[in-house]
Every structure is written in C-alpha cells, then in structure tokens.
Amino acid sequence: MTIHASAPALLALAALSACSPSAPSGAQDGSTDAHITSDSAASGDACAQGAALNEIVWSESAPFARAVDHHGTWIFEGADGRASLYVAGGIRQGPGEALEAVYNQVSRAEIQADGSLGPWESDAPLPVPTGFHGVALVGARVYIAGGLTSTGTGEQLSRRVFVGERTAAGPLAWRESTPLPWNALHPTLTALGSTLVLVGGTNGQQAQNIVGVAEVQADGSVGPWARAANTPEPRSHHYAFVSDGELFLAGGFRGMPVGNNITPLADVLRSVRDERGQITGWAVVGAMDPVRFTHAGFVRDRHFYVIGGMYESGSIDIVQRAELQCDRTLSAFAEVRGALPFTRSHVHQTPLYRDRLYSVAGRDNNGVSSARVVIGAIR
DSSP states (O other), X not given: OOOOOOHHHHHHHHHHHTTSOOOOXXXXXXXXXXXXXXXXXXXXXXXXXXXXXXXXXXXXXXXXXXXXXXXXXXXXXXXXXXXXXXXXXXXXXXXXXXXXXXXXXXXXXXXXXXXXXXXXXXXXXXXXXXXXXXXXXXXXXXXXXXXXXXETTEEEEOOOEEEEEEOXXXXXXXXXXXXXXXXXXXXXXXXXXXXXXXXXXXXXXXXXXXXXXXXBOTTSOBOOOEEOOOOSSOOBSOEEEEETTEEEEEOOEEEETGGXXXXXXXXXXXXXXXXXXXXXXXXXXXXXXXXXXXXXXXXXXXXXXXXXXXXXXXXXXXXXXXXXXXXXXXXXXEEEBOOOSSOBBOOOOOXXXXXXXXXXXXXXXXSOEEEEEEEEEEO
16 A cells, blocks of 8 residues: 655655665664653762663564554553553555555553563554654653644644553553644654653754743643754754753754755754753763664663664664763763664664663664564663
8 A cells, every 4th residue: 555645745755755865785774762751760869870781682572563663662660560562653664665554553562571572462543643753751641742644635744742641441541732833753752850842853844953842731731832942953863861850862963864965963962951940052962973863772870872773874783872971971982782683773762671672663674664573681
C-alpha cells in the first residue's frame, strides 16, 4: 500500500523519507531518544559520580509486531513493581523511500524478571495515526506532541497533543490536550519536572530553533504553550536529556534532509534558567565526535550514553559515553565496548529499566523500516 499525500504534505514527507542521507554500501541505521524521564534523572548531588559502565552486551528478542520507525517508546512501572515496554505510532518506510503506512497502533510487552520481554499485546490506539512525534513522561502519564498525522485525505503536519494514562483495567486511556502553537516535525519533547519542553524539529521546509514550554496541570492536561529562549541555531533530529535540573541537547543538524542539505551540529547545549525556572538561554557544554543525528541515548550514574544513529558518512552502530562533570559540562566522548549488533537509526527512544536497555525497530541499512528488537545488558 502506498499512501498518497496532499501537496503541502508532500514537502514534509520528502523531508521525512530523506532523513537518511546517502550512505556507503553496507551501511545501516541505528538509534533512539529514553525511560523518558527516569533514565535521564541525575543524582541530587551534582558531584556524586557512579562507576562508568564500560560494556553493553546485546541480545536479540522476538521481533516487534510490525516494521516501524519514527515511533514513540517508553516504560511504565506499576505500583506492584511490574513494568511494561510501550511502542506507539510511527511509520513504515519501504524500498525507494516509499511511505507505506502511518500507524495509530499501540503495543506493550511486559518486562520479565530476567529483563526479557513477554509477548507483544495490543493496547488502546492513538486517536489518529501519528509519526515523527515527541514523547515525554510525567509521572504515570505519557505525552505525545507534534509530528505528522494521517487522515482520509492524506498526511499532514500535526500540532496535536495527546495524553495517555493507564486505567485501572490496564489499557491506556487517550485524550487530546492543548495543541502546539506551531508545527514541529521530529522535535524532542522532554519533561523538566512538571514542565514540558518542546525543542526544534522542522516545520516541513526547514529546521527551526523554536523552544516551547507548557505546564502539566493537576489533572494531567497541558496548559497553554509559551515561548522560551530559542536555541542558538535551528536544530532537528537531535537527542535531549535532563541532568541536574537542566535540559541538554546533543547532536542533530540544521537545514533539511531533502537533497542531503544538512549541517551536523557538534555542540552539546545546556539550558540556562532564571530564578523562576524559565529557560533564558543556552550554553555550549561539550562536543560530539562523530556528530550524530537520529540517535538514541540514556543517562546513568552521571554519564551520558549515546547509541547508534547516523552521521555524514552513513549509519553507525557504536555506543559512546561522556561524563557529566561537576560544572555541568561534558567530558570528551569515549567508546563503550559492545556496539549494536547492527546499525540502525530513527528509533529515537531506547528506554532504560534497571540494567536493561530496549531498542525497538527503526530503519535498517537500506533505509527500510525494521521490526527487530534488541536488549542491552549494561555493566
């Protein structure tokens, strides 16, 4: 099935499928964005340094229910201590960068005591097929914002915001909340406490430097969106995480993937906030080498780990880490033993639960959506 888009949406779709710059023969894709808040939470002591994890041992799990990329992935843990991995929405890209489907399906798999995954089960679907969205957790709720949606008339950029909450019976209950004031395709959505922060992405024609903030209300709804300080330059396809109460942005590019017209961004940025907690600026606190985009990551024991993704020469499978230092800068990146079993990109979240890391689907070395699932044991 090939989906036919309206003319305005085709500009966006061209940007989406061109997210993968031409790579050398044999290169693959590999990546993600997090447990989306808890894996990025840092110690209250800014200088408390845990032992760096130097190795990840990967094993392949049963494949996901469908080939997908540009989806959302997170983990919910219940009061009973049982946790499940969730995957929501996304797209399927076929050979020749053909957009074949946009999904509204949501699936979950229970995490077993040994870190393996139980069978995938269907959960309540998203209100509308959605991909290229931002994802964040605040407490027991998940927030999905922006991206692209599919309707009976084709695909279009979306400003819609959905809130998902588990019901007493177990499945998710979805509701719609305050929409974004602007289009954001491939942004990051991150929770700074109860504040949602949406950064960058594209408007379907070019990367943008807009930063939006909204407060999560007591009932879980999203308050009005407001502008915070722009990033120094447009940034899309990056990764975001929280440490010491500040938001960090790593990798990505300015420009647009159409025609591979991009400039990768090496600078790692940290938010600067005033006494009221408002983001008033951005500081350069490190540099990526190589510069990646469509990658994933997580934070543990004051080290930031970056996984897979793409760089100018194609896809990448290596894992690197950098120390989050006492002055809230990053050390140089060093390679971690245990590369991904295969290169992959456009996963965007690799949730961390206890000592296991979960990487679901994404794009393969041919730029085609995959259903492969790998679990990393970190040590």
